[in-house]
Amino acid sequence: MTTHDSTTLLFRNTMRIAVGHLEGFRDAISKAVAFAEQHGPQLMVETFVDEERMLAHSFQLYQDSDAVRLHWKLADPYIQEVMKHCQVERFEVFGTPDADVVAGVRSALSEQCTLTFSPRIAGFVRFATGHHA
Template sequence: MTAQDDTTLLFRNTMRITDGHLESFRDAIARAVEFARRHGPQLMVETFLDEERMLAHSFQLYRDSDAVRTHWRLADPYIREVMEHCRVERFEVFGEPDADVTAGVRSALGEQCPLTFHPRIAGFVRLAGEPRT
């Protein structure tokens, strides 16, 4: 296992979309994801919609805590725009962020939703085009 594997973080954010805001939410998410694709430090961003329950699930994979801090600094206006159309219902952190990122997540969420941390046991990331050995 490499040091990178030890620092990898996966965030899962479950958002409850505000009634009447579905299309605005979709547009804001599309802009935020496109910004992250072009400028963000994430290794992966995927967002899925459960329209029947008005829930969205966002997964973001980061190399380490420094990448999370970079994301927060760059994407704040996009995060605020998305949050105009939803509220966080649950937030899960897979991996072990440093104390600064842990405190930042706790502070940002406050008491609005359950927050859980899950330590890593094992795994890998296969980048596109990377051969299997």
């Protein structure tokens, strides 16, 4: 998987956690990630919290734009629950999604945050089979 035309997409979502909402955010994120692990199309989901700055960083790896669409369809209630506790501060798309996914991301985030798209140059993925952290 070292070609320029890979369909792989990596999303990085930086969220500002609302004051007093850290525990609610942790609970909502844990439920959302557990759901994604069981039912979602993501190849990888990792979420990290910087409590000192009240920021959370979520990374999601998708095989392609179809997987992103499936995630949106399945996870909407979980996304809404998480968003009760935070606001998206920055959303970064790495890779080249199709026009439909670009429009969906732009529509969902409107003008509330910094949104960037960075096309892929090269890379590879190496996951151990059957390993769960």
